[in-house]
Amino acid sequence: MPGWSPGPPIAEAMESFTNGNVRLLKHERSIVAEDDLDQRWQEATGESVSEVIFLSKHTAVSKRPALTVHPIGVPHLKEDETPPQGGTPGWAAIPSPRIGPWLRLMQKIAVEQGLVPEFEVTLEATHHGPVTSTPTMFVEIGSTEDHWGRQDAAQAIALVLWKGLGLEDGNAVGTWQRNCEKVLLGIGGGHYVPRHMDIVIKDGVWVGHLLSGYSLPMDMPSQVNVKSSEEVAGMWKHSIKVSYEATKAAFPGGEVIAHLDHKSFKGWQKNAVTCFLQEQNIRIGKPSDFL
Structure with missing residues (x-):
């Protein structure tokens, strides 16, 4: 892939390369x-940073080969808790608007490169750090050391970057330029958010944060007939609120709509979440609302 040149030196033992406006x-x-890699780069070079895309290794208990993309943050952690994988407790990064479009681009390229069905192409729920101030996403190869070294998987990710950032022909994928479009805020489900994935894999769907069950810690209420969000303690309300606000910041002019994985909740949990979303004037959508 042509066009890369050595970039400006920075004082943190990092090599940098440039191609147009990409570093x-x-x-x-x-x-x-x-x-704060985005801020540190700006301080070191004087160049402003509009977005951050981390290329990383993915691990999974299943050890299944996978190509993944996801937003980051640990919005469910209390102030006195130590994040196990970076970030600041209670924080959610501004998600990159490219997450949905790049998931679909990754799926297309993985099929063309013959990686599917061996490799699963999937979203992951919001998790881990590092802290950033600009729209951010992770793009990962998983799930074992054997897969991390696969040249065909690396080539697929390189093509996603090449095409997705417009380095091939100037037509970037996933640039948010539209007003009044709907944006999915996923609430509930497992780490690979299958119910939300079913929607986001379809053309034209935008997605922000994806909060799995572990990002919605709820204390069991004294009675299960919940009629108000105040009856259920825990960091789940903060997690939803900051993730909603970060998603709104990523999609100015868009309509952020919550999509619930209903079957992942117990009855009292779903009642509490629904009540809270209504109290916050956050619309709850059906799959058809995003298509």
Whole structure:
């Protein structure tokens, strides 16, 4: 892939490369430890940063080969908790508007490159750090050391970047330029958010944060006939609120609509979430509302 040149040196033992308005950084540290990389780059070079895309290794208990994309944050953690994989407790990054479009681009390229069905192409729920101030997403190869070294998987990700950032022909994929479009805020489900994935994989769907069950910690109420969100304690309300606000910031002029994985909730949990969304004037949508 032509066009890359050595970039400006920075004082943190990182190599950088440039191609048009894209900067590629190579470093040896853990990505989740790279807090404020966007601000640090601007301070070191004087260049403003409009978005951050982290290329990373994905691990999974299943060890299934996978190409994944996801937003980041740990909005469910209390202030006195230590995030296990970076970030700041209670924080959600501004999600990159490219997440949905790049998921679909990744699926297309993976099929063309013969990686499917061996590799699963999937979203992941919002999780881990590092802290950023600009729209951010992770793009990952998983799920074991054997897969991380696969040249065909790396080539597929390189093509996603090449095409997705418009380096091939100037036509970037996933640039948010429209007003009044609907944006999915996923609430509930497992780490790979299958119910939300069913919607986002379809053309034209925009997606922000994806909160799985572990990002919605709820204390069991004294009675299960919940009629108000105040009856259920826990960080779940904060998690939804900051994730909604971050998603709105990523899609100015868009309509952020919550999509619930209903079957992942117990009755009292669904009642509490529904009540809270209504109290916050956050619309709850059906799958057909996003298509």
